[in-house]
Amino acid sequence: MKKVNKAQWSTANHWYLLFILAALALNKLWGVDVSNTEPWNKLIPHSVNDLLGIQKQLNEQLSKVRETVVSVEAIEGAGSGVIVSPEGLILTAAHVIEERGREMTVVFPDGNKVKAISLGGSELSDAGMLKIIEGGPWPHAPMALANKSVVGDWCFALGHPSGFDDERGMVLRLGRLIHKKDETIQTDCRLLGGDSGGPLFSLSGEVIGIHSRISQNSDENFHTPIESFLSNWNYFLEEDILTYGSLQGGGFLGVSCEEASKGLEVLELIPGTPAESSGIRPGDYLLRLNDTPLDTREKLTILISRQPPGSMVILDYLHKGKEISVRLTLGERPAKE
Numbered sequence: 001m002k003k004v005n006k007a008q009w010s011t012a013n014h015w016y017l018l019f020i021l022a023a024l025a026l027n028k029l030w031g032v033d034v035s036n037t038e039p040w041n042k043l044i045p046h047s048v049n050d051l052l053g054i055q056k057q058l059n060e061q062l063s064k065v066r067e068t069v070v071s072v073e074a075i076e077g078a079g080s081g082v083i084v085s086p087e088g089l090i091l092t093a094a095h096v097i098e099e100r101g102r103e104m105t106v107v108f109p110d111g112n113k114v115k116a117i118s119l120g121g122s123e124l125s126d127a128g129m130l131k132i133i134e135g136g137p138w139p140h141a142p143m144a145l146a147n148k149s150v151v152g153d154w155c156f157a158l159g160h161p162s163g164f165d166d167e168r169g170m171v172l173r174l175g176r177l178i179h180k181k182d183e184t185i186q187t188d189c190r191l192l193g194g195d196s197g198g199p200l201f202s203l204s205g206e207v208i209g210i211h212s213r214i215s216q217n218s219d220e221n222f223h224t225p226i227e228s229f230l231s232n233w234n235y236f237l238e239e240d241i242l243t244y245g246s247l248q249g250g251g252f253l254g255v256s257c258e259e260a261s262k263g264l265e266v267l268e269l270i271p272g273t274p275a276e277s278s279g280i281r282p283g284d285y286l287l288r289l290n291d292t293p294l295d296t297r298e299k300l301t302i303l304i305s306r307q308p309p310g311s312m313v314i315l316d317y318l319h320k321g322k323e324i325s326v327r328l329t330l331g332e333r334p335a336k337e
Helices: 006-029 048-068 226-231 233-238 297-305
Strands: 069-074 077-083 089-093 103-107 113-122 127-132 154-159 171-181 184-187 199-202 207-211 221-225 255-260 263-269 285-289 312-319 322-329
Touching: 048 069, 048 077, 048 154, 048 171, 048 199, 069 089, 077 154, 077 199, 077 207, 089 207, 103 127, 113 233, 127 226, 127 233, 154 207, 207 226, 221 226, 226 233, 226 297, 255 285, 255 297, 263 312, 285 297
Parallel strands: none
Antiparallel strands: 069 077, 069 103, 077 089, 089 127, 103 113, 113 127, 154 171, 154 199, 171 184, 184 221, 199 207, 207 221, 255 263, 263 285, 285 312, 312 322
């Protein structure tokens, strides 16, 4: 992997703040005077004092969470992660751990190394877990509640691009949430190779996401939302990683949906599938499967995939304001072309 030198990091880290300062200078030139009363997570800076306030908030949270961010090393390469429990449970990306049961090395900011074992996760959202298997208790960061972060919030990304470097330390980037939908958060926090699995924090110092897909464009940085972990917590702890390949052996419902406040809103039904024959229609909301609440698309996919084709399930859904319960038989997932 290509290393990021200090000059490159300095340029990448400060371009955003320099842009804001330039805008503030123009603002002053035009004689615009705006007073801010927004909370820190929503603040649109209109003055140098606003920027200094954001910097102060960032520094306060950084001092609390920096010891929880680690480099995750394997023979093939290195990623990042964040500790979220005193027992040493680490959230990372599925493509960093690859499979359950791998022995990995966790490197702390001070260079201390400990052993860890990979747990489960999902390729659908790129969520992964591993656990330190020696020592403790460990410093850990708090996780945000589901749906606490929204588009427009300030955030900061931490990670170890190109792997652990004791001379450089971890790398910090400040930005905002620019898109959030289902299994993906998009921000303008610049990510680099080796950041994968590192944490995305709110300005309250809570983990709101995990770095996933990295782009060459500064506004195309994608993260797994904390909701994916919270919704499937026990499954990720106890089961193998859900892969696209493993889906093929499970049942099939045949519905396309997206997450909404009422449940999973049905967008489309595949003709000839159990979903279509059940009476469900576009615009309905899926609520529960076998009494398990459906709060994410990923959870629905996991629950369906764990049942073999021909299994009978009970699906509760909302149709024109009326709750309906239907019993249906799962089909076979179509073979990938």
